[in-house]
Amino acid sequence: MKSETNASIMGNRKNKAVVETVAQIIFTICALFAILAVISITLYMILSGTPAIFQVGPMEILFGTVWAPTAAEPRFGILYVILTSIVGTFLAILLGVPIGILTAVFLAEVAPKKLAMAVKPAVELLAGIPSVVYGLLGIYLLGPVMYRLEKFVFADSTTHQFTGGANLMSAVIVLAIMILPTVINISETSIRAVQPGIKAASLALGASHIQTIFRSILPAARSGIMTAVVLGVGRAIGEAMAITLVSGSSVNPPLPFNSVRFLTTAIVSEMGYAEVGSTHRNMLFTIGLVLFVFIMLINVVLSRILKKGEVHR
């Protein structure tokens, strides 16, 4: 080690220059890797997602409502699958975000310091729990409850197909719980980052603590909270394993008690048996491409919000 040290400082200039250049080139390549990865993912998603569009036709895919990939006359309409992903994500956000933000308010503004210190690690821990574990609990605990509710609601119905508790509602609840840690963590950080002067000014003007929180602090933390919501949307729309079994397994319109398929769960549940090279398999990649487009849109929105936040600061 010692001699190497000397060599490096005292060694001849030419060698050093070579080492320097090589180091810089290697670091640059490492950095370019992220760009390379995103480009090749985009390229491959488009390459493997487009054949089915030509085979089936874009209108049939986007507006067809019948999904029967293995029938004698196969149909590949994914309208309900797309709608399920949108509706499911929207409902999960509607359910999870208010609870998440209010919890963040509790941790940052209301709770005694010691309690907040105890709750925070638990929230962080939750963010790390594998998604299959959420799925396991969803199907084991939520399923039976939902089934009972379903039997109660549709007691007199003769047309309803019973799902045994694996339906859109169960999936939405699982998704809402899964986005909680993301929303809580990011909202709390942004609430804590609000300048203390804003809070002090509001209180000094005679506003109550609650008025201060909802009229001054939350608006000031807006960009952070928006980030939290967008990240939550991304997590909910991209989640696959947790809701594969909980959401049921047939393609139906996204109604609360229907067994439904999301973009993600359609891929997971059929990729295993779709024949290589078949239109069916190509179609699953097209579903992947649709999901990818959604995610890219979300990413663009997110980077806009982040940039705006920087300007305001």
Add this chain to the structure above:
Amino acid sequence: MRNPSITVKRKHPIDTFLMGAIYLSAFLSVFLLLGIIGYVFVKGIGTVSLSFLTTVTSALNQTVGILGNIVNTLYMIVITLLIATPLGVGAAIYLNEYAKPGRLVSMIEFTTETLSGIPSIIFGLFGMVFFWETLGLGYSILTGSLTLTLMVLPLITRNTQEALRTVPDSYRNGALGMGATKWYMIRTILLPSSMSGIVTGVILAIGRIVGESAALLFTAGSAYRLPRFTEDVAGNIGKCFGKIMEPGGTLTIELYLRMQKGEYDVAFGVGCVLIVIVLCINLLTKVAANRLKPVK
């Protein structure tokens, strides 16, 4: 006005309601979070035994065990980190030490951000088409690891970058001023001072690898057997390396398959093991962040 005096606080009914909502939400969140962890732990701990952890499921020996999955998970962690750590740290060094602000840097930062936002199922599809079919690596631990590398890269890059930013400029100037070359300065000053960030990134990456399932289902498969060891030492070493090219299901995949078959006891057993691992990883992150802080 009921309260003419300004010294008497006026009660806002809506305040009480909102305060109630805040408390209710907080209670619900904490209850859910602790409930989930507690339930899986209590439900699964009964299944976890020494033989559960040290055998492979076999109808012949009548054992139900997850040793094969544990070994696969370890393989996955080691190979992924071997590839992802140098890449991620290198990228962070470039961004922080070499690059000048401009198009390229914002491109790299945007793509890193994008990578961390892409859902794992998309990585799974990409890994399947690219590493499996195009590169011909087959259904294997290596294919899974390469796919995971893309997923954990942003974590390591970002944490290393954060750490590099906290190293004071005087360290750099001091080293350079004494005649050290840039690479020498990075190697002996910057990397040791930012070790805590790098280690935190690596531990977070381990957590991600352990918890991942969707990206692995179609890239690494679900095998749970161990290589059959013999007396031949060289052969055994060969088998250990050969395993990289064989399919292997991690703990999460095993949990998913068990759950699909309705074998909830085993599923909760695996879930319990996973939660203990996640707990340990969380603790480790905390320790790493505190212990390895650069001495100032």
